[in-house]
Amino acid sequence: MSGGTREDGKHDQAHTDEAALSARLRRLGEGLGQAQGRSAGPSDDVSGDRATTASGYAKGFRLSSELVGGVLVGAGLGWGIDRLLGISPWGFIVFLLLGFVAGVLNVMRSAGVVPGAKPDDGSSASRK
DSSP: OHHHHHHHHHHHHHHHHHHHHHHHHHHHHHHHHHHHHHHSOSSHHHHHHHHHHHHHHHHHHHHHHHHHHHHHHHHHHHHHHHHHHOOHHHHHHHHHHHHHHHHHHHHHHHHTSSOOOOOOOOOGGGGO
16 A cells, blocks of 8 residues: 555656746746847848848859959950961960969959058059
C-alpha cells in the first residue's frame, strides 16, 4: 500500500513541474512577441525591403555594365587599329585584354575595393 502513495507523490511532482514549464513557456512567448514588436517597424519593412532589393539590382547592373563596357571599348579599339594598320589579330587581342583589365579596375573602384583617382587640386606641388 505504501507503494501507491509513493507514486501519487511522483505524479503530483510531475504535475507541478509541467505547470511550471508551461508558465515559463507562456512568459517566453510573450517576451518574444514584445521583442519582435519593438524591432519591426510598422509597414515600412516591405517598402524598405523593396528599396534594398532595387538598390542591389542597380548596383549589380552598374558593375556589370562597367565590366562589359570596358571589354567592348577595348575590342572596338583593337579592331579599329587592326583595320587601319593591317596587323590583323594582334591589335584586337592586345586591346581586348587591356579593355578587360580596365573593366575589372573600374568595377573594383565602383565597389570600393580600390580607391579611385583623386582629382588634381591645381597646386604646383602636385605637378612636381
